[in-house]
Amino acid sequence: MSETPFLSALISVLSPQQVWTHPSHADRMQAYEQDWRKREHGKALAVVFPRTTTQLQAIVRLCLESGVSIVPQGGNTGLVLGSTPNSMGQQLVVSTQRMNRVLSIDADNMTLTAESGCILAHIQQAARDQGLWFPLSMASEGSCTIGGNLATNAGGTQVLQFGTARQLCLGIEAVMPDGSVMNVLRGLRKDNTGFDMRDLLIGSEGTLGIITKAVLKLWPQPKAQIAAWLGVQHFDDACHLLRLAREHMGARLTGFEVMNPLAIALVQQHVPHLKQPLPQHSGWHVLLELTDSQSLENLSADTQALIQSCLDSHLIQDGVQAQSFQQTQQLWHIRESIPLAQATEGLNIKHDISLPISHMSSFVRTVESDLQKLIPNVRTVNFGHLGDGNLHFNVQAPLGIAPADFLDQYEDAVHELVFACVEKHSGSISAEHGIGRLKQQRLQQHQDPSALHQMRLIKQALDPHGLFNPGVILSSPDTMER
Numbered sequence: 188m189s190e191t192p193f194l195s196a197l198i199s200v201l202s203p204q205q206v207w208t209h210p211s212h213a214d215r216m217q218a219y220e221q222d223w224r225k226r227e228h229g230k231a232l233a234v235v236f237p238r239t240t241t242q243l244q245a246i247v248r249l250c251l252e253s254g255v256s257i258v259p260q261g262g263n264t265g266l267v268l269g270s271t272p273n274s275m276g277q278q279l280v281v282s283t284q285r286m287n288r289v290l291s292i293d294a295d296n297m298t299l300t301a302e303s304g305c306i307l308a309h310i311q312q313a314a315r316d317q318g319l320w321f322p323l324s325m326a327s328e329g330s331c332t333i334g335g336n337l338a339t340n341a342g343g344t345q346v347l348q349f350g351t352a353r354q355l356c357l358g359i360e361a362v363m364p365d366g367s368v369m370n371v372l373r374g375l376r377k378d379n380t381g382f383d384m385r386d387l388l389i390g391s392e393g394t395l396g397i398i399t400k401a402v403l404k405l406w407p408q409p410k411a412q413i414a415a416w417l418g419v420q421h422f423d424d425a426c427h428l429l430r431l432a433r434e435h436m437g438a439r440l441t442g443f444e445v446m447n448p449l450a451i452a453l454v455q456q457h458v459p460h461l462k463q464p465l466p467q468h469s470g471w472h473v474l475l476e477l478t479d480s481q482s483l484e485n486l487s488a489d490t491q492a493l494i495q496s497c498l499d500s501h502l503i504q505d506g507v508q509a510q511s512f513q514q515t516q517q518l519w520h521i522r523e524s525i526p527l528a529q530a531t532e533g534l535n536i537k538h539d540i541s542l543p544i545s546h547m548s549s550f551v552r553t554v555e556s557d558l559q560k561l562i563p564n565v566r567t568v569n570f571g572h573l574g575d576g577n578l579h580f581n582v583q584a585p586l587g588i589a590p591a592d593f594l595d596q597y598e599d600a601v602h603e604l605v606f607a608c609v610e611k612h613s614g615s616i617s618a619e620h621g622i623g624r625l626k627q628q629r630l631q632q633h634q635d636p637s638a639l640h641q642m643r644l645i646k647q648a649l650d651p652h653g654l655f656n657p658g659v660i661l662s663s664p665d666t667m668e669r
């Protein structure tokens with residue numbers, strides 16, 4: 188089928204308003220063709236906006252007949268080039284933006300069912316409206332969708348207690364590459380009925396199916412939430428503090444974020460209106476979040492006791508405890524402003540890595556020292572969810588060197604060095620952002636060969652024509668060109 192009949196067929200199963208094409212919609216299509224970090228601007232054959240599973244199924248069937256490959260897209264906030272088309276102008280972007288309803292909340296079963304294009308913040312709000320809580324939370328929550336969260340197995344700020352998106356989902360519905368609708372949209376906490384197809388699709392980044400609905404787990408609204416901002420001298424001290432906080436607070440410790448001195452200095456410099464909790468502190472910073480389902484008084488007293496004992500033992504040099512919900516939000520806002528501050532400072536070389544917490548200190552020491560040997564005076568912006576063993580380890584040009592030149596000269600060498608160190612410390616090259624097209628080649632280098640082979644077999648079995656997000660996670664000669 189040539190391009191025009193294909194587009195006409197799309198319009199006939201949808202409506203003209205649901206199919207955007209070049210050149211008439213070129214301006215509006217740009218946001219769907221460019222990735223969040225503006226690293227790449229692709230070109231789509233068209234962007235389509237199905238409203239129902241049936242419409243999405245019809246689109247997939249048309250693509251199957253015509254051999255057109257599909258790029259599923261939610262909020263397009265992904266950071267690894269998984270949700271935007273390549274530059275060939277032949278891929279169809281399927282946006283779930285108009286499949287955006289919360290369908291039901293079952294307060295007895297503590298579940299919420301939503302369409303996959305539902306914005307994460309809307310899901311959180313719908314749960315709150317019923318006195319319940321959906322804990323998945325991240326800085327992109329005003330734009331990202333639950334379908335994208337599941338497709339990337341997103342992490343965020345609450346992993347310590349609640350796990351990643353995978354642990355928060357009980358069932359899904361998805362349109363599969365053969366055009367069928369797979370309905371395992373069940374709100375069951377126990378369901379041992381063969382291979383877990385839900386788990387297979389979660390984290391598959393749109394390469395094995397397009398998620399259309401999900402059943403999510405809810406919790407009672409916590410009665411109390413407190414944040415504290417503490418200053419420690421070294422990274423090792425932050426690891427020690429994490430152990431102590433776990434011992435003292437148990438499951439009430441719901442967040443443990445760490446930030447190196449440069450990360451905070453850049454926020455001070457580039458986002459100066461944010462009031463720093465510890466303006467004089469020159470070491471590492473830790474943001475603790477504590478949550479209690481019973482009483483604010485107990486939580487507050489226990490948090491103060493923890494801070495006092497850490498001050499007494501000189502594990503921390505300084506610390507403040509938020510006194511209100513607003514202050515808690517302000518502390519989180521500082522942490523979440525690091526990526527913006529860093530972007531303002533200039534392009535940098537990013538890594539979203541995962542390590543056993545017991546290997547973290549050795550990793551940071553080794554990688555910092557090896558980097559200095561490779562590039563004297565190189566700067567590192569190191570922050571992340573230490574409680575989950577996840578660091579955003581970003582490498583910034585030495586002062587006086589233009590960021591673009593720095594990337595040109597060192598990007599590959601820095602990735603090699605950092606990922607080799609990650610491997611040596613039994614870590615993973617992608618903690619929560621996924622692989623996308625950006626890290627696809629790195630995955631070939633660092634994943635176990637047998638695991639890679641099994642992944643290829645699964646992809647081949649479910650998507651033999653390679654039409655679902657080709658080039659994402661895996662490459663193959665026949666999928667790379669699509």
Ligand SMILES: Cc1cc2nc3c(=O)[nH]c(=O)nc-3n(C[C@H](O)[C@H](O)[C@H](O)COP(=O)(O)OP(=O)(O)OC[C@H]3O[C@@H](n4cnc5c(N)ncnc54)[C@H](O)[C@@H]3O)c2cc1C
Pocket residue numbers: 223258259260261262263264265266269270283303304324325326327330331332333334335336337338339340341342343344392393394396397398399526619620623656659
């Ligand atoms: C400021 C900022 C902060 C962030 N913080 C975090 C964080 O703390 N933790 C974290 O994990 N991530 C974070 N991210 C990354 C990103 O927000 C998450 O990966 C998010 O889950 C992506 O959701 P999305 O709807 O935007 O998906 P998209 O970006 O649209 O897509 C991401 C991937 O999922 C696929 N996909 C999308 N929808 C579907 C669907 N319905 N079915 C099948 N495949 C689909 C796409 O093809 C693509 O491969 C952050 C991003 C930004 C910009």
